[in-house]
Amino acid sequence: MTKPIIGVMGPGDGASQKDIDNAYELGKLIAEQNWILLTGGRNLGVMEAASKGAKHSGGLTVGILPSENKDGMSEFVDIPICTGLGSARNNINILTSDVIIACGTGAGTTSEVMLALKSDKLVLLLNPSENLVNLLDELPYPKPNLTSSPQNALDLIRQTM
Amino acid sequence: MTKPIIGVMGPGDGASQKDIDNAYELGKLIAEQNWILLTGGRNLGVMEAASKGAKHSGGLTVGILPSENKDGMSEFVDIPICTGLGSARNNINILTSDVIIACGTGAGTTSEVMLALKSDKLVLLLNPSENLVNLLDELPYPKPNLTSSPQNALDLIRQTM
């Protein structure tokens, strides 16, 4: 049995302080469960903060990088996967994660949430824009799972296991 | 100089009749300009209708298939590109198109619009959901280009060339 891999997706450059704080906390909580954290691996925004939080709690972090090498990688990534695929790597983020948490809203994050809808995986939203929630509500997929805090997201994941 | 490649993206299974009619008309108008039509290549919804419209006007059609072979391909695709990438092929749709027209709204279509934001390409929306428009409005990218009809979309493309 492999350990659960929890993907935390969120904005890079455009992340808000709230999203960064949430991501750090998510990383910590995921590590405390002894689960594996997966992010897009870059040294920016939600990816950086979640990886940092996980490492500060002794967790294991995987980064699915868009680039062919480790340039721009977060120093808190233990296992950098150099895909060389650019944004096509977003689909690997989704396929590899057992659960996806969208932490904030951005263009890349939204593309990942959309790809995740097509899987049967648990997708959680933390601090999403209202417009994203409304859009998800109208698409022919199960309703999005809104969470109120990192701890609430973790509790929901534990309930499904 | 290669001919312009116009990508028409839209729902497969869940396409509305309006989106299908628009897609057919877009295919026709693109072919009449002697431009190349690009779609996701499947025999469903907007992909099928746009390809059909283009072929009925003697156009050339490219289909970027998610599969390793031609199973499920639209019969109106001249050049099937078998990527074997699943949904990761969405990024090729965007990178290869000179202009992207989102015809309707769906999960895959939204993922493509989000990927397109990161390019500097012209992205046009035809009959989008209001929630998609609102979401795009709040993202830190140029405002989405709303079009009122297939003909209006074509006119806008011609103005930018």
Place this chain on the structure above:
Amino acid sequence: MTKPIIGVMGPGDGASQKDIDNAYELGKLIAEQNWILLTGGRNLGVMEAASKGAKHSGGLTVGILPSENKDGMSEFVDIPICTGLGSARNNINILTSDVIIACGTGAGTTSEVMLALKSDKLVLLLNPSENLVNLLDELPYPKPNLTSSPQNALDLIRQTM
């Protein structure tokens, strides 16, 4: 029914004059059959020469580019597919081609021949290195099809259709 897509694979920078001459001739012959030529799309070696030959005979040429845009593209490519996948795009070359002709021997070409073995497609070798032939001979796949000239390769393809 789509037209047959014939993939001509071969060295870029390191192509010999013989391989370049063969590629040009292959492109011409493929175009004369009204088949579609597929290459890796770059303005180098076998890719450039085959595309040039096909265009000089009025053919249609597809280029599966490793890059995200058209930089470095052969001017003789009609339909550039910008994959942004780097060398991972080699697999698309194989999956999309109905028949593969390896024109000369190089690292990339060899990787493509190896991927082609796993398909059930006709793979032809034109002017391969003896060491490549010996290696192919020992692998648990159908024997490689050696051809003596571009015309001979075309004749073999026609016989299988």
Place this chain on the structure above:
Amino acid sequence: MTKPIIGVMGPGDGASQKDIDNAYELGKLIAEQNWILLTGGRNLGVMEAASKGAKHSGGLTVGILPSENKDGMSEFVDIPICTGLGSARNNINILTSDVIIACGTGAGTTSEVMLALKSDKLVLLLNPSENLVNLLDELPYPKPNLTSSPQNALDLIRQTM
């Protein structure tokens, strides 16, 4: 600083007993160095044996799967990366590994060695077919590094670090 990731590539179905024994030993030795083992992740041949050897010595194993899910995964993989890319994932194996060891010879393995030539990475061959060595000798890249045993391969890697 991330730990070194050592990619062990080799045949699946067609692996010889010698290749399987070597792969198991390589996995063990890599784990004993506290390095990370990377394979193609499947429950077959060299991939399975190397992962098993690493786990028996308490190592960490990454598997870059061709599939969209964990079907056919080796039970000795700690971190399955579900790429959904088919054989296009071979390029991720190479880009992600800091050092590549080809353990035996097969079609997929050869494709990976060829892709690795284009990187500046250390590529080691263990029990290669003579025809593969001859082919590599003639290509315009640094000469292949032949190793005589798993221990010898490990010693060579340590010398380069």
